[in-house]
Amino acid sequence: MTNESNLIIQRGKVIDGTGDKAFIGDIKIADERIKAIGNFRKDESCSLNAEGMIIAPGFIDIHNHLDQAILAFPFAENYIMQGVTTSVVGNCGLSMAPVNYENLTDLKRYLSPFLEAEYDYDWEWTTLQEYFERVREKGTSVNIAPLVGQGTLRIAVKGFKSSWPSKEEMKKMKDLLSKSLEGGAFGISTGLVYPPGSYSSTEELIELTGILKNYGGIYTTHLRSESDDLVESVEEAIRIGKENGIPIEISHHKAEGKRNWGKINKTLKLMEEARVRGIDINCDVYPYIAGQTTITALLPPWALEGGIEEMTKRLKSLDARKKIQDEIAMIEGNDWENTIQLVGWKNIVISKCPINKKYEGRSLEEILKNRGKIDSLYEEFLNWLLEIQGEAMMLEFSMDEEDVKKVISHPLSSICSDAWVTGSSGSGNPHPRAYGTFPKVIKKYAIDSKLIMLEEAIRKMTSLPASKIGLKKRGQIKEGYYADIVIFDPNIIKDKATYEKPRQYPKGIKYVIVNGNIVVRNGKLTGLKPGKILKKNI
Ligand SMILES: [Zn+2]
CATH class of the missing domain: 3.20.20.140 (Metal-dependent hydrolases)
Incomplete structure (x- = not known):
């Protein structure tokens, strides 16, 4: 059993976080901190073999x-x-x-x-x-x-x-x-x-x-x-x-x-x-x-004043509704960020819609055009927004x-x-x-x-x-710094998350150490909670 308050990471390629060139070395960790960097005698009882891996600050x-x-x-x-x-x-x-x-x-x-x-x-x-x-x-x-x-x-x-x-x-x-x-x-x-x-x-x-x-x-x-x-x-x-x-x-x-x-x-x-x-x-x-934000960001800010209830009232009032519609239909010249005109209906994709999940993964263009007879996409958009009570997240490919x-x-x-x-x-x-x-x-x-x-x-x-x-004392592999460390395999490392299937962990992250404690071991979570609430000047 490894004593985690006293650990040696051996034979990894160290990238210390400063931008300096990588070097081969061992790292000694004791009491949450990096105690020493160098070449240490192999100690089976408390060592972690990082051969072929990169050792970097967390x-x-x-x-x-x-x-x-x-x-x-x-x-x-x-x-x-x-x-x-x-x-x-x-x-x-x-x-x-x-x-x-x-x-x-x-x-x-x-x-x-x-x-x-x-x-x-x-x-x-x-x-x-x-x-x-x-x-x-x-x-x-x-x-x-x-x-x-x-x-x-x-x-x-x-x-x-x-x-x-x-x-x-x-x-x-x-x-x-x-x-x-x-x-x-x-x-x-x-x-x-x-x-x-x-x-x-x-x-x-x-x-x-x-x-x-x-x-x-x-x-x-x-x-x-x-x-x-x-x-x-x-x-x-x-x-x-x-x-x-x-x-x-x-x-x-x-x-x-x-x-x-x-x-x-x-x-x-x-x-x-x-x-x-x-x-x-x-x-x-x-x-x-693509960015991601809340669907109400598509409306002019004044339409959101007072919170969602007020927004709903405006979407139901003829005058306010007309004003909103005119503003979002304006190609240029608004004094707010008009994403619909900037990126277009087809580049806005709903990523989350708790009230009606069938909309998730679909573009606004697809959603609105499938809603039957349509005079104006702008009008239909406001109808749809009322239907989902203004609660959705969107991806904008912008x-x-x-x-x-x-x-x-x-x-x-x-x-x-x-x-x-x-x-x-x-x-x-x-x-x-x-x-x-x-x-x-x-x-x-x-x-x-x-x-x-x-x-x-x-x-x-x-x-x-x-x-x-x-x-x-964070952000570098340096003596006296906190032992926040990641060890990854440069030949294997790769992100797997996609827009369609985002909930996928990356490959190649072998070990993660937080304040001297191993939170990922051989690519698996250990279930430890050594994180700290950091405070400036304290
Ligand atoms: Zn932001």
Whole structure:
């Protein structure tokens, strides 16, 4: 029996996470940490043979949404099996706290795309620390680094109201943010396409995020536009970083809609120039040409104001309905992200529809055209949306592979999954990125196409996100660092998850070690939960 607090990994090819060249070596682990790296005498009693394998730091997913479901899936199987040992959560404006019970219904609605009905939480927490204390008590296999969601924060203070925050409301938001940061949160995230984040002006964001500097906190942002106004949205993020002197991370960077493909060249250049001016800006990217989000993102944000009930009322009122229909039928010129025009009905595929599962796996074009006599797809879409009560997830095939490659190969980008934890069954199809992201980048973009060196791919999954987010002693194979380690076979590694059959673990991930404990042994989960809730500055 291996004593896991005292382990030697022998004869592997070490890629240490810094981008430096691989070398052959042994690694000694004791008391959760990497004790030494070198050549040690073979010790059968506590050694793990890694011959022919790569030994790398455990992967750090800088853009993840597993906080909503981790209590239901504490083993985080779909991440652990990819070699992910740390997840940065609370992204795109969405976090599980702070909670104000008066606005709890609004918060639940806001988080609903990520909350399966069966989770049935009692919501007996108000702060992020209280929520993650519950996660800690239950145990997790993966380390978790929380961010505060700006949408959640705004809901706690003013629900789904679109108005500018009053002085008093701003003070409340700042107090809640400070409290979260004092409790160990790593920064704040925004989701500026989702209400209520979309209601926030640049000035509001600059004022709120001003306090991050005192805590060394980061600003991560799902931009206001990832399509027609992509460039302006990156400029907005740069301005927020510059005015407050805070680090910026552009989340899941991409250009959506054919007419916007190629804008990535401009935005990456803007980031390079901003860095020259001393602005600490990076981005992250997932290796797929489809995104996934909630179906209501197809409507103008004003139509969602007040939550789903209000949206339903609008879809039933003749005037509002006509206005919605006119706006989504407009090819260009909306001041919001009009995905229907950007990608087209046939490139939007329903991945989850709890009210009527027969729609899952079908494109909107197919669904709407099969609904009998149709005068207008727009009208039929709104009818259908009422029928499913606005509850569905969709895949949008909106990106260009060339853009994806450009962002992946850019030195400023980290790799992220933008997905969450899920079990082997469960309703609907998750995005394949939930199961395949990290092995896919290694196999497709490093080993096969050589778009990037393997050492560089690993850096983008380890030391780069660790230093960006401010994780201490993680993200490298280095003496004194936590023993978060993945051991994989470079000849076998491959993602298997597809859009049609996403719930498939990758091949070739042999061992995964979290805080010195083996959570995957010979490609199988061990059922241990050594993950920690990480806290900034604590
Ligand atoms: Zn997002």
